[in-house]
Amino acid sequence: MINSNKLTFSYKKGNRILSDISFSIEPDQIYGILGDNGVGKTTLIQLMCGLLKPDSGKISYGDIEMFSHSAKVIENIFIVTEEPMLPAITLKNYIKATAPFYPKFSSDDMSRYLEAFEVSEDIHLKSLSMGQKKKVILSFALATNVSVLLMDEPTNGLDISGKSHFRKFISSYMEVEGRSVVISTHQLRDVDALLDHIMILRGENLLIDNTIELINRALIFELIDGGAVPQNFIFAQPSPAGYIVVRDRSKVVDQGLNINRELEVDIEQFYQAFKEKPTEVLAALSAVSE
């Protein structure tokens, strides 16, 4: 759907943000873009929807370059920004003004999402808190039924029940074939159960671009109840229940080592492991993807 080939971008000369980034956003996947503050996650999201022009390389939706702002492409994409700006009008007028641009917009879906988020349809957008604005824009984004949803920190400002509803809505949104969701976030605990594919930016590069399934084949995430930390771990973090340890699966198997209580892929631990020992994590992933 969205394909990038050797994408390079900088805001000012000499201040390169992204360098030679190549990736592909496929349908029926939920992507998570992770990275430290200022690494370029928001920039990448904006490049994906054509809001920024790359210095070199290409980013396209099918065969159409994103920066051409083709209406046919844009009507298939909706971006939820970190701090949505809504006009000072009523919600009903906002829907009347904006929904006609999206051919697949569903008023019933909009009403359903608003009801779950506990936001009344008879409100004035000016009087909303940031969290409520987020709920409105998320409801609208989901109700457009576009093929690609791009979300920058979508759970920022949401309350606990809002986050729970968000996860439910994204899961049900993906039940329709041919859709993709891309989420840029620091709030991993809010979305880790949703993600199918992880992209990690570091320096100016996209260093990790792998599915959860591949990460699971490459690495073991274990919980060790007290006792000694096993050998050959990539990363270990103490937790109330013991140690959470990340190990190279192929080495554990090759050496016939015991596997303790194996956990599902823990994205936060994976990210921390990558930060501490990027070479070993990349080596483990490469070995499996070959």
Next chain:
Amino acid sequence: MSLINLSNIESLLRRDFILSKKKYIIGGIIFSSAIILAFIFNSLSLSLSLRTEMQYCIKTSFHFATVYTIIFALMGILFLGKIINKQSLMNLLMLPVTRLEYFTSRIIICTTSFLSYILIYLILDYLYVAASPLWMSDSKIVLQNFSFSDLIASTTSKPLYNGSYMWQNSGEFWNTIAVLFGIQGYIAFMSVLFPIKTIQKILLFNLALALGVFILLVIISTIFNFEIQDLTNLFDNSSDSGASKYIVPIMFSATGLLFWVLSYYRFKKLEIINRL
């Protein structure tokens, strides 16, 4: 494949009406108030014991500057819609419409609004002249030098709209259309040139321009010893004037077209958000 989807244009017009109707009403009130103030100043300055030429300069320049700068400023903020920061530009760029569709919708909105403001001006002008015998007797001489008044002859006893009069004076009518087209193109270009803080920048720019033109005219008229009124004869919309028959409409139409083309290409450059 058609270049323009009419339903997208309809959606854009509806969107603009929903988002901006308060702004248009407030703009109309401000504009009307400015004209009324200009007329009051006009009357006051006539009653002062100034040299005729000075009176004329003050009245004309102030009136011109106030009315048309307000029009320019209001149209300036109207053309692109409200773009005050990167977020609002992003909202604009993420509308699934082509650039041409958006531009076309803005032309329709601006033309309708511009003509509405001109109509308000004409109505107030007509009322002003109709009531002017209450405080002065020679206001018609001053006001007749503005071609809009002359076109619809609101300064005489003719009604505000007179179809046969307009048909007889269709040369002046096309002159006025050409001038309006030129002005509208100019305003569109100015608002695309200043997408952020549009109204302040256009107001300042045009006030400076009006002041500069006024000073220049005073200097020229002093040096060459002629009446400023003689210059306005160039734009006399009488059908007997050979110059205005061709030069004025061609000049303003060509200028307007140039400004529109420049606006379109300048608008394309705006899409580079990181330069905003």
